[in-house]
Amino acid sequence: MGKSPDEMKTAILRNLPAKTGRDAGGWTALIQAAGLTDAKAAARWLKQAHGLGGVTAQVLAAHILGGLYNLGPEQRLDRLYQGREGLRPLGDRLTALALGLGPDVSVNVLTTMISFSAALKFAEAKPAGKGRIDLGLALGHAPLSDPHPAMVAVRTGDPSDRITWRIPLKTADEVTPEVAAWLARAYGHVRPGV
Structure with a gap:
């Protein structure tokens, strides 16, 4: 059975050091140094400038700058039906x-x-x-x-x-x-x- 979005986020963040050489704190510093404030733009930048995969880049950018992955299931439902x-x-x-x-x-x-x-x-x-x-x-x-x-x-x-x-x-x-x-x-x- 597949992972829930919350389980997926946790696994991606936990595996960052092994897969990318940086933990979430290291990526946060890079995103802040680049002056990025939008999660979509940051995900694009992480893919293009650092070669991260699409899902990893989206989860990491949302974790750092906010977004859907930071919301609980009820909040995601509210957003879906907004x-x-x-x-x-x-x-x-x-x-x-x-x-x-x-x-x-x-x-x-x-x-x-x-x-x-x-x-x-x-x-x-x-x-x-x-x-x-x-x-x-x-x-x-x-x-x-x-x-x-x-x-x-x-x-x-x-x-x-x-x-x-x-x-x-x-x-x-x-x-x-x-x-x-x-x-x-x-x-x-x-x-x-x-």
Whole structure:
């Protein structure tokens, strides 16, 4: 199972000296000496000037200058729904359904979505503008013989993309037993033989 954003941040910061030769304090001094005050600009600078990987640079810059990685899950949810607060009950309903599928389900609140994982990512709830959440489902790349009437195939062109179908939803009332069954089917898809 993947790490939560908080676990990932802790691991990256802990491993800095071994991977980069500097601890967070050393990187803080460099960022301050460069006069950087914006986390995005600092992450870009860490990648370009010092060759850090993208995730390491973003986590380090956010740790030093503030940002999403410094927020707790509830604060990340508030940020995700900022300006689209009416979608929160729908997102909460989808999260409750996902958590009810099994004890191995983990929920990660990311910058643009809520990700649901068991052995692998099986679904995501992604606000799409102010009026809807797209429930993305990892159902494999084979055509479905009985898709939900509102289901839309997700075609990114990348065969490694896990999310292959989405159901656009506007309210918690649209989370019908059929939608819940599709979420359960995606959960089962990443747990073959269970």
